[in-house]
Amino acid sequence: MFSHYDDIMSVEDVMEALNVGRSKLYELLRSGQIKSWKMKGYRIPKAAVKDFVFSQAQMNLERYSELPD
Template sequence: MVAKRKERLFSEYPDVVGVEQMCVMLGGIGKRTAYELLRSGEIRSLKIGKSFKIPKISIIDYLVGTD
């Protein structure tokens, strides 16, 4: 049942998002906070060149408290 809820959460977003989209998904947090979450590893991401690519599932896992 939890898996089905995870599938529907943020269904309007692509599977991989950028920092600005992540800020919106997390309720409008600032970029500084977003980068701190990414650098600390609290939200898993990939850094390609100078930009972060964040799997949507990593944001969902952060919100629901699973890893």
């Protein structure tokens, strides 16, 4: 899924991978929805980005299953 990215991603990498803007990404980072640490800017583990994507997919599946037939 994110094989061409390094194990530690930059803000720009994650913006590209998730197709989100800088403000939205910083919102996700500050809220803890995507785990990261700051060291001369944010450093985001690729595993944390994958976890976020999978958690969002699961949330959408749960909402879909709650819809009436």
